[in-house]
Amino acid sequence: MRHVTIQESQVNKPLTEPVLLILMSLADRPRHGYALLKDIEKLSGGRIRMSTGTLFGALKRLLDDGWIERFELEDTSRQKQAYRLTGLGRKQLQIELERMKQLTRAGFARLKTVEAM
């Protein structure tokens, strides 16, 4: 019951930056922990170097909420566990990106209004 309540309450709640970046990183393909950290650094233009504590705290919450899933990698690399987006996680990412797009548009519209005056 709690599980459902959390998901419903999070539908319109802005995502935290670590969560948003993790979802974005997993949007094109599954990644393991180290690859996630590297990709997040790249996605943020080097601005964000997430610590392992922050990364795995966010991963646990996303797993508990069913937004991502964990699976065993078949190759022999050192990183055995990888993560991928679920349908629900993809939907949440789309909702958040739409929200940001709408906000960005509104922000630029306000700027233009002031410049035109």
Add this chain to the structure above:
Amino acid sequence: MRRAYQFFLLLYPREHRDQFADEMMRVFEEVSAERRAQGTGWFVRFAFGEMQGLIAGAAGAWIDRDRAHPVPAANPSHGGLPQDIADAQQRVDLSVAGMVHAIANHQFERARLLSDEEREAREQLRILREKYGMNC
């Protein structure tokens, strides 16, 4: 550095450690090697950030864990929560709150003691819930 990391991992709830500790350690070692190669300044900054992240992460994990295992609502026909269950729940809540406070104030030995206390209190709560048929 590896030892310090392992020590800080002990501040996390057992379920979190069982699920992620090995993986966290592997990722930490890979990033650690990379930062060390970039120079001492990079490595010190990285190490400091990691320790901060672990402390905040451990406090967050305890809070999440507490929220994930609330006491089930009392059956109205029981006329509210039995006193011994309410007391046991309060002990769990106090231990978690104390632990979060201890972690936030870098009192790690105290946090570990409170972690043991929390485990005992939670077990006591489980037994009482069973006694009152509240485990569903």
